[in-house]
Amino acid sequence: MPHLGLVTVVVRDYDEAIAFYVDAVGFELLEDTHVGDGKRWVVVAPRGAREAAVLLARATVSEQEARVGDQTGGRVGWFLNTDAFDRDYERMRAAGVAFEEAPRREPYGTVAVFRDLYGNRWDLIQLDRTDTPGAAGGGSC
Template sequence: MITVGSTQLWVHDQDEALAFYTQKLGMEVRTDVTVAEMGDFRWLSVGPVGQADFSIVLMLIPGPPVMDAATADQVRDLMAKGFAGTLFLSTDDCNASYKELSARGVEFVEQPSEQPYGIDSSFRDPSGNHIRLTEVR
């Protein structure tokens, strides 16, 4: 059987992303390893508490030879617009989660609103990644 183990988000600053995902969203660190043999490449991942089989890799936008400067600029441009991908988070109570995360300093771009599928809201991380918080019915 094939399952989903992780997903990746591009970030501008791994330490800033780590603080956001752990301190503001309440996730836990899954992996934080720096590989000296690969130019101090840092593999950093976090995940929701209680969901050990899934992680979000917080990947620093690489330079050459992995990614040329023009492509890296395109990725940064898409991130600034919130179009480099979307992370969908589920909650049992969108309004309560909205209040809790707002109190921790998360700035929402959309407050919870009724949708045909449930209650939905959205915010962005410090790198600009679009995150939806949804209470699905």
């Protein structure tokens, strides 16, 4: 397989999710296409990303609504890699992103857990080793 294309984050509202991921996290909006019946195809990604992106999918049934903010049972579900941890950590904090902890050093790099606007847990992580995708099994998983 050449690469992972999209991962889905179930959201309550397209516009509030776009605002959070673009304005607070710093992603770019790659696509926002109306597909009928109030549905949209909304894709965001870290600026400059060439592969995986995030599909923001609005919950439309009660089972999906129940998963908003807890898609991974409370575990960290997404890992946002950076090459400048301090810069991105400070920018995100200033934009109102809620970090659960101060940055910490681990054998694999620097990491801090943050929550998206719904409560899903993410790692902001700068890996010390860049030769292995997902290096050292790291993160807060």
